[in-house]
Amino acid sequence: MKLPHIAIILATAAALAAPAPAAAQAPVTSFDQLNTRLKPGDTVWVTDGQGREVKGRINSLAPDSLGVDAGGFRTFSAGDVTMIHLREGDSLANGALIGLAVGGVGTGLACLASADGRDEGWCVLAALVYGGIGTGIGVGIDALIPGKKLVAYRAPGTPGSSESRHARFSIAPVVTPRAKGAAVSFAF
Numbered sequence: 001m002k003l004p005h006i007a008i009i010l011a012t013a014a015a016l017a018a019p020a021p022a023a024a025q026a027p028v029t030s031f032d033q034l035n036t037r038l039k040p041g042d043t044v045w046v047t048d049g050q051g052r053e054v055k056g057r058i059n060s061l062a063p064d065s066l067g068v069d070a071g072g073f074r075t076f077s078a079g080d081v082t083m084i085h086l087r088e089g090d091s092l093a094n095g096a097l098i099g100l101a102v103g104g105v106g107t108g109l110a111c112l113a114s115a116d117g118r119d120e121g122w123c124v125l126a127a128l129v130y131g132g133i134g135t136g137i138g139v140g141i142d143a144l145i146p147g148k149k150l151v152a153y154r155a156p157g158t159p160g161s162s163e164s165r166h167a168r169f170s171i172a173p174v175v176t177p178r179a180k181g182a183a184v185s186f187a188f
Helices: 003-017 031-036 093-115 121-144
Strands: 043-048 053-062 065-069 073-077 081-087 149-154 168-175 180-187
Touching: 031 065, 031 149, 043 065, 053 073, 093 121
Parallel strands: none
Antiparallel strands: 043 053, 043 081, 053 065, 065 073, 081 149, 168 180
């Protein structure tokens, strides 16, 4: 296989392996809907009407109250809660894919660029070895990073907070018969 064909294949594989951004669920605004977002055992941050935040593990969910173990059992009635945050679980797959792309695709492209058409077989082997190492490192780093804190419940009339707004940045490879490059976008 010629160098440009292998580079195009590797770039396409990396683009297809990249995880797509997922939109967060909107917070529920009725206490009796909490069971659609939360379950006993979840760790939550409950903010009361005076702005005090309590971190704890959910013991019980009822349509009009929430029981939380926060170094002692506490019960919050629906009228006392203004906001509940939940830490989003993070899949290790994105760390694995990023590690694979950096280790395998990066090594493969660098190797192919320096091979000058000579024995390209060892480039594939190097890409596989460093891809495996990169995957392991990516999973390890991803396991150390906690998920995002999301609003699971917002009481009616509570103004939206700035933390629910996020800037977005994306970059994607562009490979066509006439051009090769990257598409970059940034949005608020």
